[in-house]
Amino acid sequence: MKLTRRARTWSVATAAIAVVVLTSVYCAQKPTSTVMSSGAGKVYVAPGTYDDFYAFMSGGFSGQVAVYGLPSGRLLKVVPVFSQNPENAYGYSEETKPMLMTSYGFIPWDDSHHTKLSQTNGIADGRWLFINGNNTPRIARLDLATFETDEIIEIPNAGGNHASPFITMNTEYAVASTRFSVPIPQADVAIADYAQKFKGTISFVKIADDGKMSIAFQILVPGYNYDLAHSGKGPSHGWAFFTTYNSEQANTLLEVNASKNDKDFIAAVNWKKAEEYVAQGKAKDWPTKYFHNYMDPATQTAKSEVISTVKVLDPADCPGMIYYIPTPKSPHGVDIDPTGEYIVAGGKLAAVIPVHSFSKMVKAIEDQAFDGESNGIPVLKYDAVVAGEVQNPGLGPLHTEFDGNGFAYTSAFISSEIVKWKLGTWEVVDRIPVFYSIGHLMIPGGDTMKPWGKYVIALNKVTKDRYLPTGPELTQSAQLIDITGNKMEMLLDFPTIGEPHYAQAIPADIVMKNSKQFYELSANQHPFAVKSEAETGVERKGNEVHVRMSTIRTHFAPDNIEGVKMGDIVYFHVTNLEQDWDVPHGFGILGLQNSELLIMPGQTRTITWKPSREGVFPFYCTDFCSALHQEMSGYVRVSGKGSNVQLSQNSRR
Ligand code: K7E
Ligand code: CUA
Numbered sequence: 001m002k003l004t005r006r007a008r009t010w011s012v013a014t015a016a017i018a019v020v021v022l023t024s025v026y027c028a029q030k031p032t033s034t035v036m037s038s039g040a041g042k043v044y045v046a047p048g049t050y051d052d053f054y055a056f057m058s059g060g061f062s063g064q065v066a067v068y069g070l071p072s073g074r075l076l077k078v079v080p081v082f083s084q085n086p087e088n089a090y091g092y093s094e095e096t097k098p099m100l101m102t103s104y105g106f107i108p109w110d111d112s113h114h115t116k117l118s119q120t121n122g123i124a125d126g127r128w129l130f131i132n133g134n135n136t137p138r139i140a141r142l143d144l145a146t147f148e149t150d151e152i153i154e155i156p157n158a159g160g161n162h163a164s165p166f167i168t169m170n171t172e173y174a175v176a177s178t179r180f181s182v183p184i185p186q187a188d189v190a191i192a193d194y195a196q197k198f199k200g201t202i203s204f205v206k207i208a209d210d211g212k213m214s215i216a217f218q219i220l221v222p223g224y225n226y227d228l229a230h231s232g233k234g235p236s237h238g239w240a241f242f243t244t245y246n247s248e249q250a251n252t253l254l255e256v257n258a259s260k261n262d263k264d265f266i267a268a269v270n271w272k273k274a275e276e277y278v279a280q281g282k283a284k285d286w287p288t289k290y291f292h293n294y295m296d297p298a299t300q301t302a303k304s305e306v307i308s309t310v311k312v313l314d315p316a317d318c319p320g321m322i323y324y325i326p327t328p329k330s331p332h333g334v335d336i337d338p339t340g341e342y343i344v345a346g347g348k349l350a351a352v353i354p355v356h357s358f359s360k361m362v363k364a365i366e367d368q369a370f371d372g373e374s375n376g377i378p379v380l381k382y383d384a385v386v387a388g389e390v391q392n393p394g395l396g397p398l399h400t401e402f403d404g405n406g407f408a409y410t411s412a413f414i415s416s417e418i419v420k421w422k423l424g425t426w427e428v429v430d431r432i433p434v435f436y437s438i439g440h441l442m443i444p445g446g447d448t449m450k451p452w453g454k455y456v457i458a459l460n461k462v463t464k465d466r467y468l469p470t471g472p473e474l475t476q477s478a479q480l481i482d483i484t485g486n487k488m489e490m491l492l493d494f495p496t497i498g499e500p501h502y503a504q505a506i507p508a509d510i511v512m513k514n515s516k517q518f519y520e521l522s523a524n525q526h527p528f529a530v531k532s533e534a535e536t537g538v539e540r541k542g543n544e545v546h547v548r549m550s551t552i553r554t555h556f557a558p559d560n561i562e563g564v565k566m567g568d569i570v571y572f573h574v575t576n577l578e579q580d581w582d583v584p585h586g587f588g589i590l591g592l593q594n595s596e597l598l599i600m601p602g603q604t605r606t607i608t609w610k611p612s613r614e615g616v617f618p619f620y621c622t623d624f625c626s627a628l629h630q631e632m633s634g635y636v637r638v639s640g641k642g643s644n645v646q647l648s649q650n651s652r653r
Contacts, residue, residue: 060499122449234340519602559634586622
């Protein structure tokens with residue numbers, strides 16, 4: 001019976017694919033493979049066994065990070081970063097709301113593109129994951145012991161934090177630059193004055209030994225668009241590289257007006273020199289306002305600091321700090337090979353992939369091999385810096401990663417393929433179609449000094465005809481490709497959350513050994529924490545009712561509360577008394593306007609509720625925690641404003 005049904009499903013699916021193949025513009029590239037292809041064994045992770053890698057994919061406009069296992073493509077967790085998430089009350093609970101505070105107010109979403117793992121000696125170390133908020137400029141840090149967002153810092157003087165957060169090889173800095181130039185400092189000016197009044201900034205965000213971020217300094221740069229970045233490594237450690245487009249400084253119809261110049265630039269920034277200039281007092285303290293939000297580990301509550309000044313360096317005062325490398329044409333990605341010598345640009349409108357040489361760049365600077373300057377910044381001679389050009393690299397090259405064996409892999413957006421080429425000879429040695437319109441690609445460790453290789457993942461923008469249709473919006477998609485042989489081999493398609501721009505992966509054992517199983521109840525210093533049911537209770541402060549509640553399999557304490565009145569705001573401070581792995585409890589009450597709570601063992605979480613009518617309101621645990629989960633419930637009685645029902649509860653049993 002089962003088999004028959006399955007066979008029928010397959011034949012329907014096959015017929016559907018046949019129709020699509022006949023009608024699709026992509027049909028020429030469509031492979032005939034099915035689940036029975038040779039890739040199946042290579043991605044099969046048997047039930048009860050683990051994947052080899054964690055892959056951290058940006059969620060794009062979902063503002064989240066999605067964690068997948070490789071090679072299976074199984075979704076392990078979605079971590080909310082810039083977006084509120086009612087699944088676990090992130091951004092709704094009183095403890096996490098401050099994480100989303102910015103100088104623009106409370107911003108519960110963002111467009112996040114680039115995940116970056118912390119590094120030690122140029123190798124991903126599994127401590128933290130960083131990710132940018134593009135729209136409201138921010139950088140977040142996730143703690144990989146808990147897979148939770150631990151810190152978010154706002155980037156001032158920026159008009160979109162796209163080229164971010166590109167970590168230096170010992171996690172000294174996360175570098176970031178503004179995608180859009182804007183008046184800096186912001187001002188009410190005519191948009192037509194773009195070329196005179198708009199500027200960009202490049203920011204260096206210092207990362208302390210405990211992970212804490214602070215803005216060390218910013219560099220004021222000409223008003224181009226700064227697209228992507230990578231920090232140097234090995235010999236190029238101490239430098240960071242940023243692509244630019246719109247060196248035309250157009251402020252309208254950029255598709256035409258920012259595509260005129262044959263070459264734009266890669267900005268090469270000597271940040272060690274910048275540090276010296278800061279130490280010499282060359283930076284000016286500019287008034288500004290930005291938020292720095294971080295989890296206080298003792299109370300498990302996010303705190304917001306508002307910072308009112310930032311150090312700004314002007315290249316005019318700082319010779320030798322920044323150079324432009326001419327690069328065809330409107331380059332998107334800039335990627336540094338594992339040796340730190342080659343600087344690969346993804347010139348999305350260029351016919352070749354230009355590869356610059358770091359050592360030639362240093363020599364060109366010594367020799368003063370300049371081609372004039374652009375808005376005060378010296379422009380190096382292209383021929384003095386370029387190491388080679390990859391011919392026939394596919395149309396619309398965007399991003400490059402490396403396998404550590406001397407090969408580079410570049411995504412080509414327009415021709416929907418990954419092109420493999422050899423560093424040094426620049427010859428293309430293999431290419432594979434991807435489905436469709438690839439943006440980033442990712443090799444585990446593929447932008448570090450020690451790629452783990454094995455796979456390349458294509459992160460695709462379009463999936464037309466690859467999956468069962470789901471209405472106007474189709475799933476986003478990743479594809480897993482084996483790169484262990486001479487020829488790339490397509491293994492697996494799997495859907496992703498949001499739009500995955502970039503991703504990073506790391507061997508599982510580096511991360512899983514640090515994984516936290518629960519929070520120590522004895523270390524919980526939350527002001528409304530309870531360590532036992534004896535400490536639970538209710539308290540009125542004006543129209544605020546504070547409930548100190550505990551939860552443990554399989555009851556709440558208290559579970560009957562009376563004396564709440566219309567006009568009150570009830571704060572449910574719920575402590576999960578469990579000290580065991582994988583036993584969160586939930587909390588929801590009829591008519592709760594914001595979100596349920598999900599409370600990890602040992603943690604205290606607070607949600608507020610404003611009763612909207614008189615009556616008796618059930619609350620219950622939302623997470624099926626035990627055989628008596630359905631019994632985990634209680635009632636709150638809400639009386640009229642003038643009622644004389646006394647505030648009471650039944651917990652101290
Ligand atoms: Cu190419 Cu935002 Cu890194 Cu997307 S970006 S693809
Ligand atoms: Cu606790 Cu269900």
